[in-house]
Amino acid sequence: MLFNSFEFLVFFPIVFIIYWLLNNDLQKQNILLLVSSYIFYAWWDWRFLSLIIVSSFIDYTAGSKIFHAKTERQSKNWLLISLIANLGLLGFFKYYNFFADSFSTMMTGFGWQPNDLTLNIILPVGISFYTFQTLSYTIDIYRKQFEPTKNMVSFFTYIAFFPQLVAGPIERASNLLPQIEKKRILKKEWFNEGLIQILVGLFRKIVIADTIGAYVDTVYSDVGIYNSTTIVVATFLYAFQIYFDFAGYSDIAIGTAKLMGFKFNQNFNLPYFSISLTEFWRKWHMSLSFWLRDYLYISLGGNRKGIKITYRNLMLTMLLGGLWHGSSWNFVIWGGIHGLILSIEKFIKTYQTSYLWKKFSFLGYPITFGVVLFSWIFFRAQDLNSAMLAIKKICQFNFSAPFIGDINLIITSALVLSLGIGFDFFLFRKKIDLENLAARFSILKVAVLASVIIVLINLFYSTSNNFIYFQF
């Protein structure tokens, strides 16, 4: 079920009303959340519910066993079981074909023609997200940072909770499970915040991202036929398409959870207003970047083992972070670019002392955006060949008039994008988080703002597409 679908418009109010009617019985409320989350997921494909249930069961058991293990070895073994089971499922469904195909290509290079090893596998929606979520639970218990829950319903609800099930934010057990296990209350401020964030998220998704996505899709479906200007424009628009698409999804998820009395962590914080790539990653898909930092980068040694190992760890973390997004070399290269620039930034930060460097630090904003923009080419292109072709076409410096296509679409894209960037700029200048924007608004102000957004959505929404991050 998509957040921007009519089904969800019916589904959510029903769940919301029953949920708050059951407010005096926590267990019943959690059972409702679990059942409704499974319905939400099954709406896409009920068969893959079994994966979530199996994954939940393994980690519920592993968490308990790790905690109660009498020896370090036992504890480690159960952690390994959790890692192998979760990463095994993820690896099979998401990466089997990628590795099989890469293996075939490599063998062909050596003159051996293996049979087609790929399988017809459907990628279960959200598997990358809930796998990381379940892993954080067992790893935190292993690190003795968290105690396992004894309540199976709570744990299963934590994994399947519908606002964040299919595309995050990747909520840690330490944040979400305690909220699931205690009585929730809905505060006025939360209701205001949640409602406005849902509407802003919808606007970002179905108005901005979907509108500008049409141009991007046209150009990136056949980059070879367009000039340099067109590809630069399409890449620029894609940078905002993916941001508004995913930030919009996160807004709806965070807002929906808030209406149910849950507080998720912030997932995007105006990432394009970043002076460095390091800062960008503190603001972009924060739940993933913090996950990678805490469970991968630090596990590899972080920056505790000398500068060379730090560079290696950064590269490995970003390469694997890239691969997490998709099973293609494009994503690996995308991660590699980010890893490389993060390492360079680390190097500069270590040695920067000059006055000039500090004086011109503001140049970090456009440079960071430029790096991010360049890397998006690999993220968006259909395959490695298309990405290289796009770069080649840009390097031809054929900056004549760009392809326009539907003029109405271009003008609408420019308008809605200006509204989106303008709103973000307002939040940036005022140092306000969207999550808290409407907290102190009066009822009238909330209603007026909500109505304005509704009217704008009605006038400018685009035909719905899947959220980009669903494919990951």
Next chain:
Amino acid sequence: MNPPILKHIIKSFLLILLISFVSDKLVFFLFNKISDQVYTGQSIGKVNHYLEIKDSLDFIVFGSSRANHNINPIKISENSFNMGMDGRKLAYSATLIKLLPDKKKQTVLLHIDPEYAFDTDYIGDDITALSPKYNRNTTIKNEIDKLGQNNILQRFYWSIGYNNAVLGIVKNYLQPNYDYKTYSGYDPIYVSDNQREIFENILNKGEKSKDCESQYTLNTIYNSYLDEIKIFCKTRNKTLILFTSPRLIDGCKDDNLKLKQILKDKNLEYYDFTDFLKENKNLDNWKDRGHLSDKGAELFTEEIKKLLK
């Protein structure tokens, strides 16, 4: 949930419904007022223009961009109009045909593409381009409802009808593209150097071979609309002629032949011009594989004119 928060939620919800309902109606009536004065542009102006002159026309062309850019109706009749529009298919055209006057003798030239006629996934969604008229024209409302293309929220929020048409309407209200009184609906394509370059790049990449299907089944919406407009035209003094525009490259002929047979069985007059200009390899006649340039359109119009004589 405690009573104060429940009260807050109910009050907020009702207030949002009330304010959004009122503001929606204000926006709707404002855009009605503005759009009624717009007679240029594809958002609504061309439809308004058509609605204003439809009763006085002798000859009208309907269809997609392959009708709009390819036929200059003035070369055929002075009292004519080309109502072809980019991306429109049969649902849209048939609805506009049904708005023609009852007794006036008129010739309706309707473009039909085999590719879309046999597209089983076609659901008539091109009719949503008429949504601005949803709450204002019964025929249009009925057709949109019949195809299930109405947005259910539009019963409450009427301004949804203006979705994605607003900027075009405002632009044409403030600065009309052309003098509509001298406009025949025909939009010739003057190919720019950039377009020519893109087109040549496409051709140089080579034609992807289009496999013929083993079986062709007429889309049910096409089937019913063809029957409906046939009866409509027959009973209202209209001559209905269907045609298919030229293509530079057409890899499969089976669908053309099948469509020809189906239309013959339905007793509909049909002409397939897919291979018109096939012998003439001059790329100046083309904007792309499916659309003629202004030069190609002039040649094609002459051919249509001969046919109608």
